[in-house]
Amino acid sequence: MAVLAAAALSAAPLTLGSGPAVAGPRAEAGPPAITPTPRSEQQRSDRITVTPSVTVVTGQASDPAAVRLTTAVLKAAGARTVTSSRHVPAASGSLTVYVGGPAENPASADALAALRTEGPSGLGAEGYVLALGRAAGEGAGRIVLSGADPTGTYYAAQSLRQVLPQRKTPGAQVRGLAVRDWPSTPVRGVIEGFYGTPWSHRARLDQLDDYGRHKMNIYVYSPKDDPYLRAKWRDPYPADQLAQLRELVDRARANHVEFTYALSPGLSVCYSSDTDLTALTDKFQTLWDIGVRQFAVPLDDISYTDWNCDADKAKWGTGGGAAGQAQAYLLNRVNERFIATHDGALPLQMVPTEYYDTASTPYKTALAGQLDKDVLVEWTGEGVVAPTMTVEQAKRAKEVFGHAILTWDNYPVNDYATGRLFLGPFHGREKGLAEQLAGITANPMIQPYASKLALHTVADYTWNDEAYDPDASYGGAVREAAGGNAEVERALRTFTDVNHSSPVNSVEAPELSALMKGYWEGSVPASRLKAAFVALRDAPATIREGAEPGFVDDAGPWLDSARSWGVAGIAAIRLLEEQRAGRTAAAWTVRQQLPGLIAEAKSYRYTDLNGNKIPVVVGEGVLEPFFAKVLDASNQRLGLPPQPTATTDLPVYNGNTPDRMTDGDDSTYFWSSRPPKADESVVVDLGGQQPLGPVTVAMGKSGSTEDYLHRGVLEYSSDGTTWHALGAEFDGKATWTADAPSGTTARYVRARATAGQENWLVVREFTVARPDRPTVSGGPAPASGSSLAAAADGVPETAYRAASAPAPGDALTVTSAAPRAVASVTVLRPDDATASKARVQLRVDGAWRTLGRLDGAVTTRPAPAGTNADAVRLVWDDGSAPPVVSEVIVK
Known part of the structure; x- marks a missing residue:
């Protein structure tokens, strides 16, 4: 990357981040936690002291950004006066700090030798040595920051920021330390490449500071909704926007981040046109003039079967191979006419139109054979959002594309699932991947500040993939985001837990779901699960008071939703505990409140770039199923049959979870996030063996009318293993109904794909009627x-x-299909609708027998022992109020 020159320093603020707020000597448990994890970190037996006056020894070429950061870190650690000098001071009792590797500051070599610490010789680009200790005869000791290059020295300063305490007075004693470190991945960073609301200028500046703190070295400017990158790519930037880009370039350079400008001409470019080539290189020149030294030409998300000009069709013909040749032709000319003619320009990057797999195609073959070999090819893995990325896949990508690969990793990007926040760690990337790649860039969320949590873990992985632990990295990200405040950290941990899953990690709410599982199994008391819901209710307020304001703004509707889910969870636990204690009326009062609480939790919206109101999703696949299970448990105690539950082996799109197939609401739906493959299915569990009536699967929806099983079959099973066909295979209809033969019983019913297809799957309602349901008349x-x-x-x-x-x-x-043993009759009515008066009667052997009268919201009337009845009725009193009945339950 570009070497930082003194003249290029911007006025970027020195934000030290959340270093350890320690007022005295560190505990002796182990070396300080530096992130990303260093390759080698060893404690020494000596100590250094942060004295009131500190001398920073620099060389003629010492990195200015590293000097500035080191000075700020020393002052934050309690030093009152920090003086820079080109000369090693005479022996004194003050701390001396050496900044710069051998090529920057020759004095650092002697300083390391005095500490008997090996220098950075042999380290690769951006490697560094950081040493704290006392040489013979020294009082306060010395610190040496020695990089293999200026960026390495800057990274040594970033590590020192995490090693020294933050305190207001001098005198801190810090255990001696020797760190030897270097990155796994040459290019590490972020590509702002999503669709939707582009980041604000202020947020981008903040992000660039954050990348420097986490030792990431590239930022690719590629927001899809910047018109001057795509639709208006030929047009020059207005002066004010160009000035903002200049400020970003300067801030990036101050943080040792390479600002990469990505121009996307594919929507309208004529590949063979000299005029368009000139327009493209002229646009690059305007960015070169403000300091940009790396450029990219993304050609993703376009059609290569339709040419933008007749000349291209005449020159190359048609098909994927023709498109590959045309793109290589244009990029090679850009490489020749611009990159090669600008001293200091870094290698050109490109995104192919087929960017998401490693299948050999005519397009990839043409690109591999004709594109200049020094062009970096970006690739998203096996899939647009790749759940995993392996060493073998990366090797295959290099072979198929015939070029060095820079991954465009679509995590934590959420432009395809704008109702979600993906706050969990970088996951599913194999160790050793970095050895096969030129670099790794992560595509973040529309929400810049909320993206920091996941990007922190991306930085940890890309720096040292061998030491990377997703959970430990995630914990560090949350601690940093909390700024040293333990209460805020706990609140963030609670909130991020219910925003944890993503396409790269299917585990949602790992902490809360573990408590739920224990609760249902009996190993977790109700009080503990209730405390978790109290924490979820209270976390948003704590976050709003103490977290970064940008994060609070980004997460606003999700914070509101989480609070409401916490309130609903507290009510759900109370409902079950009241029932377990036999307080049915109190439980029924709570149960009447629960639907409204759940509806409120689901009511919050995110407003997108186009003004659409998108429902936000929290605790996907965990919270809503929990409440369904709560109602089932409540039903069981009331004597009601279990409600059907739905599952699927298909991935879920944007919070449209399987339980929506059985919620009785045709306006909600399950929606898969990819097309079904043969033998994949949606399954309804009836909760127990029962007679089957007509089965209906209503698929597709407005705007997605083709999202149904185009070829499939309905099947039933008693054990979930052995399946039987229910009617003929269906083909070409969005709604299917099948009648089960008389006497058929089952616990499970499923709709299974019998062939793969191109469309995703929407299921609005999956209903299974019961022929033995009671009938209601009167x-x-x-x-x-x-x-x-x-x-x-x-x-x-x-x-x-x-x-x-x-x-x-x-x-x-209420008439049953056949006479049955009856122990009691319970009538539930809304708390506010109990004015109607009636007698409760049973029909036994054709005669009606009165059990008693309705009394309040919950009336339970026992039947005489040995009673068999086929009907129950409520005989209304003359002059009674209009009746309301929630449920008549015959036990």
Whole structure:
């Protein structure tokens, strides 16, 4: 990367980050935690003292940014006066600090020798040695920052920032230390390459400072919705926007980050046109003039089967191979006419149109054979968002593309799932990957400050993949984001836990879900799970008070949703505990509140670039299923059958989880994030063996009418292993219904793909009717939007609401398919709708027997021992209020 010259220093603020806030000597447990993890870090037996006055010895070529950072770090550690000098001071009792490797500051070699510490000789680019200790006869000791090059020295200063304490007074004693370190990956950083609201200028400046702190060395400017990069790529930038780009370039250089400008002409370029070549290189020249030294030409997300000009078709013909030749032709000319003619220009980068796999194609073959070999090719892995990336895949990519590979890793980017925040660690990247790559760049989220957590872990992996531990790195990222505040750290940990999963890591809410699992198994008490929901409720307020304001702004609707899920979780635990204690009425009161609490948690929206209101998703696949299980447990205690639950082996798109197939709401849906393959399925678990009635699968939706199983079959099973066909294979319809033969019973029903397809899958509702369901008759007639059946549909959240007061003789009758043993009858009514009066009766051998009267929101009337009945009815009193019944439950 470019060497920082003194004249190029910008006025970038020296943000020291969250170094250890230690007021005295460090604990002796081990060396200080430096991130990214160094290759070698050894404690010494001696100590250095941060004295009131410190001398920083520099050489003629010492990196200015490293000197400035070192000075700031020393002052933050308690030094009152920090003096720079080109000369080694005479022996004194003050701390002396040497900044610069052998080529920058020759004095550092002697300083290391006095500490008997090996210098940076033999280290690769950007490697460094950091040593703290006392030579013979020294009082306060010395610190040496010696890089293999100026960037290495700057990185030594970033490590020193984490080693020295932060305190207001001098006198801190710090254990001696020797660090020898270098990066695994030559190019490490971030590509702002998403669709959606581009980052603000202020956020970009902040990001560049953050990259320097984490030893990342590249930032690729490629926001898809900057019109001057794509739609208006030929047009020059307005003066004010060019001035902002200049400020970014200067800030990047001050942080030893290479600002890379990526121009995307593919929507309209004529590859064979000299005019377009000139327009492209002229645009590059305007960026060169403000200091940019690295350029890229992304040709992703375009069509290469439709030419933008007839001349290209005449020159190369048609097809993928023709497109590869045309793109190579243009890029080679850019390489020849611009990169090669500008001294100091770094290698050109490009993104191929086929950027997401390693299948050999005519396009890739043409590109591999004709594109100049010094052009770096960007690649996203096996998939646009690759769940894993392996050494063998990277080797294959080099072979297929015939060039050095720079990964465009689509994590934690969320432009395809704008309802999510991906806050979990970088995951699924094999150790040793760096050896096969020219570099790794991560595509972040639309939310810049929220992206920092994941990008912290990307920095850790790319610097030292062998030492990388996702969970440990993630913990460090959360601690840093909390700025040393333990309460904020706990709150962030709680919040990030329910925003943890992503396409590169399917595990959501690892801490909360473990507590849920223990709760259902009986190993975790209710009080502990309730405490977790209290923490989730309270975490957003703590984050808003103490976290970085940019993070708070980015995460706003997700914080609101998390708080509401916490409130709902507290209510859910209370519901179950009230029922376990036998307080059915109190439990029913809480249960009536729960749907509203859940609805509030799901009500928050993110507003995207186009003004669309996107529902935010928190705790994907964990929170909503938990509440479904809570209701099932509540139902079981009430004597109701379990509600069906849905699962799938397909990945989920943007929070549209499988439980939405069985929620009774046709406006919600399950949506896969890729096309189904043969034998993949969606499954409904009925909760137990039961008779089967008609089965209906309603697929597709407005705007995605082709997202259904184009070839598939309905099947049923008792054990989830042995399956039987339910009707004929379906083909070419979005909604399918099958009638089970009379007497058929099963626990599971599934819709299975019998062939792969190109479209994703939407399932709005997957319903399995029960022929043994009771029927409801009588009156008064239901109000609009209600039904008689709601009084005995097994779902207390639905209710029969009468349109009028009962007429004389009106009764609501629930009739079973056959006589059954009855122990009791329970009638649930809303707390605010208990004015209607009625007698509760059972029909035994054709005669009605009165069990008692309705009384309050929960009425339970026992039946005489040995009672067999085929119906229950509520006989309304004359003059009673219009009745409302949530559920009639016969045990």
